[in-house]
Amino acid sequence: MLSVDVARGRVLEAIRDPLPAETRPIEATLGRVAAAEVRATTDLPPWDNSAMDGYAVRGAEIVEASEAAPVVLRVAGEAAAGGSAGPAAAPGTAIRIATGAPLPAGADTIVQVELTTPLNADGSAAGPRGGQAIGSIPASVAIHATVPIGSSIRRRGSDLLAGTVVLQAGVQLGPAAIGLVAGSGVSSVAVHRRPIVAVLATGDEVRSAGTAPEGSGIPDANGPGLRALAAAAGADVLDLGIARDRLDDVIERLRRGVAQADIVIVSGGVSVGPYDVVRAGFEAVGRIELWRVALQPGKPFAFGTARRDDGSQVLLFGLPGNPVSSFVTFEIFVRPALRRLAGHADPFRPSEPGVLMEPVTKGRGRRAYLRVELDRRPNGAPILDPGGRLQVRLAGARSTAGQGSHVLSTLAAADALAAVPEAFEDVPPGTEVEVFRLDR
Ligand code: AMP
Ligand code: MG
Numbered sequence: 001m002l003s004v005d006v007a008r009g010r011v012l013e014a015i016r017d018p019l020p021a022e023t024r025p026i027e028a029t030l031g032r033v034a035a036a037e038v039r040a041t042t043d044l045p046p047w048d049n050s051a052m053d054g055y056a057v058r059g060a061e062i063v064e065a066s067e068a069a070p071v072v073l074r075v076a077g078e079a080a081a082g083g084s085a086g087p088a089a090a091p092g093t094a095i096r097i098a099t100g101a102p103l104p105a106g107a108d109t110i111v112q113v114e115l116t117t118p119l120n121a122d123g124s125a126a127g128p129r130g131g132q133a134i135g136s137i138p139a140s141v142a143i144h145a146t147v148p149i150g151s152s153i154r155r156r157g158s159d160l161l162a163g164t165v166v167l168q169a170g171v172q173l174g175p176a177a178i179g180l181v182a183g184s185g186v187s188s189v190a191v192h193r194r195p196i197v198a199v200l201a202t203g204d205e206v207r208s209a210g211t212a213p214e215g216s217g218i219p220d221a222n223g224p225g226l227r228a229l230a231a232a233a234g235a236d237v238l239d240l241g242i243a244r245d246r247l248d249d250v251i252e253r254l255r256r257g258v259a260q261a262d263i264v265i266v267s268g269g270v271s272v273g274p275y276d277v278v279r280a281g282f283e284a285v286g287r288i289e290l291w292r293v294a295l296q297p298g299k300p301f302a303f304g305t306a307r308r309d310d311g312s313q314v315l316l317f318g319l320p321g322n323p324v325s326s327f328v329t330f331e332i333f334v335r336p337a338l339r340r341l342a343g344h345a346d347p348f349r350p351s352e353p354g355v356l357m358e359p360v361t362k363g364r365g366r367r368a369y370l371r372v373e374l375d376r377r378p379n380g381a382p383i384l385d386p387g388g389r390l391q392v393r394l395a396g397a398r399s400t401a402g403q404g405s406h407v408l409s410t411l412a413a414a415d416a417l418a419a420v421p422e423a424f425e426d427v428p429p430g431t432e433v434e435v436f437r438l439d440r
Contacts, residue, residue, distance in 0.1 A: 001292045001293060001294040001299070001366075002290055002292065002293050002294065003293070003294055003367070003422065004293055004294065004295050004332060004367045007290055007293045007301070007303070007333070008332060008333055008336065010289060010290055010303070011289075011290075011303050011315075011333050011336070011337050012336060012337065012340055012347065014289060014303075014305055014313075014315065015315070015337060015340045015341060016313075018033075018035075018192050018340060018341055018342065018343040019192050019193040019194075019195060019262065019341050019342065019343065020192070020193055021035030021036070021190045021191060021192055021193075021343075022190070022191065022192075022193055023188050023189070023190050023191075024188060024189060024191055025187065025188050026178055026181050026182045026186060026187055026188060026189055027178075027182075029173045029178060029189050029191050030173060030174070030175070030178060031172065031173065031174075031194075031234055032172070032173050032189075032191035032192065032194070032342075033170060033171065033172050033173070033191060033192050033234075033342050033343035033344050034167050034168065034169050034170065034171050034172075034173065034189060034190070034191055034343070035169060035190040035191055035192050035343060036169050036190045037165050037167065037168055037169050038165070038166050038167040038181055038186055038189055039162075039163050039164060039165055039166065039186075040160055040161070040162050040163060040164045040166050040184030040185060040186070041162060041184065041185035041186055042162050042184060042185035043156050043157035043160070043161050043162050044157065044159040044160045044161075044183060044184055045154050045155070045156055045157070045158065045159060046156065047102050047103070047156050048102065048103040048153055048154070048155050048156050049100055049101060049102050049103060049153070049154050050079070050097045050098065050099055050100065050101050050103060050110045050152060050153065050154070051099065051110065051152040051153065051154050052097075052099055052110050052112040052113070052152040053097070053098055053099050053112070053113045054096075054097060054110050054111050054112040054113040054114075054115075054116065054152070055073070055075070055094040055095065055096055055097060055110070055111045055113070055116060055141055055143070056079060056089055056094065056095040056096075056097045056103060056104050056107035056109070056110055057073060057089060057094045057107055057108075057109050057110075057111055057143070058089055058091065058106060058107060058108060058109070059108050059109030059147075059148070059149030059150065059151075060149065061073065061091070061092070062109070062111065062143050062146050062147070063146050064146070065143045065144060065145055065146045066144070066145065066146070067144055067145070070117075070142040070143055070144045071142070071143045072119065072123075072140050072141070072142050072143075073092060073093055073094040073140060073141055073143065074092060074093045074094070074139070074140045075093070075094055075095070075096055075118075075137050075138050075139060075140055075141050076089065076090065076093040076094070076095060077095050077096075077104075077137070078095065078096045078097070078137050079095050079096070079097040079098070079101040079102060079103070079104050080098050080101050081098045081099065081100035081101045082100075082101075083101065084102070085101070085102035085103060085104045085105065086101075086104050087104065088104055088105035088106040088107075089104050089105070089106035089107040090106060094107075094111075094140075094141050094143075095107060096137055096138075096141075097110060103153060108149055108150060108153075109147060109148075109149050109150060109151050109152075109153070110147075110151055110152035110153055111143055111147055111151070111152075112147075112152060113130060113131070114130040115130070115143060115144050115145045115147070116129070116130070116141050116142060116143055116144065117129040117130075117141070117142040117144070118131070118138030118141055119138055119139060119140045119141060119142055120138065120139055121139040121140075123140075126138040126139070129144070160184060162185075164184075166180050166181055166184045166186070167180070167181055167189070168345075169343075169345070170343060170344060170345025170346075171345065172234075172344060173189070173191070191343075192341075192342055192343035194234060194235060194236050194342065195234070195235045195236070195262045195263060195338050195341040195342055196235065196236050196237075196238060196260065196261040196262050196263070197227075197230040197235040197236070197237050197238070197261055197262070197263045197264075197265060197338065198237070198238040198239075198240050198256070198257035198260060198261035198263070198264045198265070199222075199223055199226045199227045199230065199237060199238070199239060199240060199265045199267075200223075200240035200241065200242075200243055200250075200253050200254070200257060200264065200265070200266045200267070201220050201222050201223040201241070201242045201243070201266075201267050201268060202242065202243045202244075202245060202250060202266060202267065202268040202269040202277075202278060202321070203242070203245060203268045203269065203321060204244055204245045204275070205217050205218055206218060206219075206220045206222075206242050206268070207219055207220060207242075208220055208223070208241075208242055209224065220242055221323040221408060222267035222268070222319075222321065222323055222326045223239065223241075223242065223267070225323060225326070225327060226265055226267060226319070226326060226327075226330060227239065229327065229330050229331075229334075229335070230263075230265070230330075230334075230338065232439050233334075233335050233338050233339065234338065234339070234342050235263070235338055235342075238257070238260055238261055240253045240254075240256060240257050240264075241253065243269075245269060245275035245276075245277060246277065247277040247280055247281060247284075250266070250269070250277050250278060250280075250281040251281050251284045251285065254266070254281050254282070254284070254285045254316075255285055257314075258285050258286070258306045258308065258314045258316075259308070261314060262314060262315065262341055263314070263315045263316075263317065263334065263337065263338060263341070264306075264314060264315070264316050264317070265317045265319060265330070265334060266278050266281070266316070266317070266318050266319065267319045267320070267321055267326045268319075268320070268321030268326075269318075269321065270300045270301070270302050270318035270319065270320060270321075271300040271320070271321075272300070276300075278302065278318045279291065279302055279318065282302060282304040282306075282316050282318060283304075285306045285316070286304050286305050286306025286307065286314070286316055287304055287305060287306075288302055288303070288304040289303050289304055289305055290302070290303050291303075291318075293329075294365055294366040294367060294422060295328070295329070295332065295366055295367055295369070296362055296363050296366040296367065296368040296369070297320070297322060297324055297325040297328055297369070297403075297405035298319075298320055298325040298326075298328050298329040298332070298369075298405075299320070299325075299366070300318075300320045300325075301317075301318065301319060301320065301329045301333065302316075302317070302318035303315070303316065303317055303318070303333065304316035304318070315337055315341075317329075317330075317333060317334050317337075319334075320405070322405035322406050323405075323406065323408050323411070324371070324404075324405045324406065324407060324408065324410075324411050325405045327411055328369050328417065331349075331369075331417065331436070331438075332369070335347075335349075336348055349436045349437070350436075351419075351434045351435060351436050352389075352390055352434075352435045352437070353387075353388070353389040353390070353432060353433075353434070353435070354372075354389050354390040354391070354392045354416075354418055354432070354433045354434070354435035355385050355387070355389040355390070355391055355392070355430060355431070355432055355433070356370075356372075356392060356393075356418065356420075356427060356429060356430070356431045356432075356433050357375065357391050357392065357393045357429055358393050358394055358429055359426070359427060359428055359429050360394065360403075360420070360427040361425065361426050361427065362420055362424060362425065362427060363425070364422070364423070364424070364425040365422055366422060367419060367420070367421065367422050368419070368420040368424075369417040369418070369419055369420075370392075370394060370403060370417065370418045370419075370420060370433070371394065371395040371396070371402075371403060371410045371411050371413070371414035371417065372392035372393060372394060372395055372414060372415065372416050372417070372418045372433075372435070373392065373393055373394075373395045373396075373413060373414060373415050373416075374390055374391065374392055374415045374416065374435075375390075375391035375392070375393065389432065390416075390435050392415075392416065392418050392433065392435060394410070395410045395411075395413040395414035395415070396409050396410035396412075396413035396414070414438060415437060415438065415440070416435045416436055416437045416438055417435075417436045417438065418433040418434065418435050418436075419433060419434040419435075419436070420433055
């Protein structure tokens with residue numbers, strides 16, 4: 001049996017390149033991975049502009065302004081967002097300005113509208129003090145307090161300069177990255193194509209959703225579960241249905257998957273029983289690269305490859321039929337492969353150090369992935385031990401029995417998988433584990 005690390009290394013080595021890049025409008029890149037670095041095409045902000053609604057002034061002229069002795073400046077014009085900077089602020093004048101409007105020449109300071117009163121030509125108030133800076137431009141403005149020179153100005157390039165790298169290759173586009181790229185003047189981005197993942201369930205006993213499971217039938221958990229895992233990891237998914245435990249049925253569906261998908265996942269039928277025909281199926285459409293991994297749950301795992309007529313490669317994953325085993329082997333092997341195809345620089349989930357709060361037993365020589373819950377405070381925050389490690393306990397049914405590879409309820413209750421090294425058999429409380437938080 002291969003170790004988890006060796007097997008996963010070989011799966012990833014089989015992927016020479018991520019999927020090809022395509023150029024898409026920035027609006028259509030959520031969840032995609034950048035295929036090349038992206039640089040800003042504009043300074044941000046593109047020009048000096050106002051951070052406030054108010055008046056652009058020469059700061060030196062208002063240093064004496066106070067409640068007792070306001071400074072009155074003639075209002076020579078207006079600078080509006082999206083408009084021109086208005087006339088220059090000549091000595092003794094102010095320019096009414098809106099947030100985001102370009103800074104008028106001559107002005108070096110913005111006084112926010114709250115510190116001003118608009119005045120008529122005869123010096124009477126044209127509106128309330130601190131009123132909104134809307135309506136017709138007042139003849140002049142009284143400034144009731146000083147502000148430091150340079151106040152409320154957002155300088156050109158103070159966020160970033162044209163040419164700055166705003167997105168690295170291999171990084172996934174989230175909402176903030178999309179806002180940054182669009183805001184820095186870039187309208188389209190080269191991103192990798194999304195992987196296409198086809199999922200096939202197998203088993204004479206497995207019934208599709210909505211079919212009454214008469215006799216010894218059981219509802220299909222793995223088809224829907226694996227398609228959801230693939231979609232959550234960034235794939236487009238195809239449903240190859242449920243194959244009977246017959247080689248010809250498996251081969252026919254595998255062929256369909258190989259023709260259409262980058263990854264074909266099969267659940268069940270990969271072990272050594274008389275009806276386990278999936279490995280023979282892989283050999284009919286491609287070849288087996290490795291089989292059997294020292295993993296708990298998930299030992300009967302097979303990985304293969306197939307080639308299409310155009311030379312492109314399809315990855316074949318044979319996962320155990322037990323639903324938790326199929327979930328765990330997806331996490332360990334398929335998700336990193338899928339992310340590598342999608343172009344992610346780092347295909348792995350981050351891990352955090354944790355400490356097991358309960359005793360567990362496992363098979364010696366196999367890496368165990370336990371379904372665990374985090375100890376939490378009433379506000380939901382995880383509790384750390386004095387060493388800063390996450391405190392974890394077996395999820396759901398608080399016993400090793402709940403860790404059986406068929407027990408879906410404890411999988412659904414789990415916050416994370418905790419990896420226990422191969423060497424352990426009886427695992428005492430206090431053992432350090434590597435914790436991988438799951439998408440909930
Ligand atoms: P197998 O790997 O085919 O020997 O299946 C192992 C166990 O997983 C058996 O108890 C199967 O009934 C069960 N199983 C296989 N496929 C599924 C599925 N799609 N949904 C739920 N259970 C399954
Ligand atoms: Mg089966």
